Amino acid sequence: MATFEETKNLLEDSTFYYIIATNMEGKYTYINTCYRKTFEPIHGPIVGEPYDITIHPDDTQICEEVSEKCFTHPEKTFPATIRKHDGQGGYVITQWEYKALWDEHNQPAGIFCLGYDITDYMAYHDELKNTQSLLSQKEIVLQDMLFQQSHVIRRPLANIMGLAKILERMDIDKNLYNICKMLVDSCNQLDAVIKESAAKANNQ
Incomplete structure (x- = not known):
């Protein structure tokens, strides 16, 4: 007592x-x-x-x-x-x-x-849990995007670059050669953009 x-x-x-x-x-x-x-x-x-x-x-x-x-x-x-x-x-x-x-x-x-x-605390706690859940879902989506960029997209992109380079070395007219060169340059630029996006996402 x-x-x-x-x-x-x-x-x-x-x-x-x-x-x-x-x-x-x-x-x-x-x-x-x-x-x-x-x-x-x-x-x-x-x-x-x-x-x-x-x-x-x-x-x-x-x-x-x-x-x-x-x-x-x-x-x-x-x-x-x-x-x-x-x-x-x-x-x-x-x-x-x-x-x-x-x-x-x-x-x-x-x-x-x-x-x-503790009503307010529980409300904030629930809101925090919902936010964490949303962030986790976004993280899953982001990781999936990174995978898509690193594997799914870059693989066919590399194939296109390879084919264009093969065409460059073939006996073709100058116009087609210039098209192949522009195609390779565009592929290189796109590959650089994909790499930069992946790097930024990994650093966040």
């Missing part, structure tokens, strides 16, 4: 952290100012009410499982990510640390939780 009382005194009026406590019946016995200001406008007076009135129904099992761990390992705290009603049909995402409470007779007295809102 000493840790709980110290934390209450420290963070009673916090504008960032939530502090709550529930008894062995799963009812709120304490909430700090931040939790009260955030959730009582949605649910009304909370102390004395069941802990799950603020929670997404699918997350109640998480609370139960984490609470059980707290009593099995009373020396430890355990994390839980819980969705709570935002009063607008949606949910805020909250991150918590759970710890078991014990009375003066060393009997289980309830659960003490310290938490905060």
Whole structure:
């Protein structure tokens, strides 16, 4: 209980952290100012009410499982990510640390939780994951383009250059010779462009 009382005194009026406590019946016995200001406008007076009135129904099992761990390992705290009603049909995402409470007779007295809102963080996290996924997809496309340039395109280009050079050495009229020479020059220019594009892509 000493840790709980110290934390209450420290963070009673916090504008960032939530502090709550529930008894062995799963009812709120304490909430700090931040939790009260955030959730009582949605649910009304909370102390004395069941802990799950603020929670997404699918997350109640998480609370139960984490609470059980707290009593099995009373020396430890355990994390839980819980969705709570935002009063607008949606949910805020909250991150918590759970710890078991014990009375003066060393009997289980309830659960003490310290938490905060991570909704914005999760939104940024999801956006970052989407961006990383998009970049990975673009990287795959880029690598495929590099392969196409280095192997698929340059192979027939080299064949054209070879054939043009063969024609240059054959007994042909000057007009055809000049065409072959221009063809070889164009192939060399195109090959240089492909090499430069590949080099730039590899350096990015």
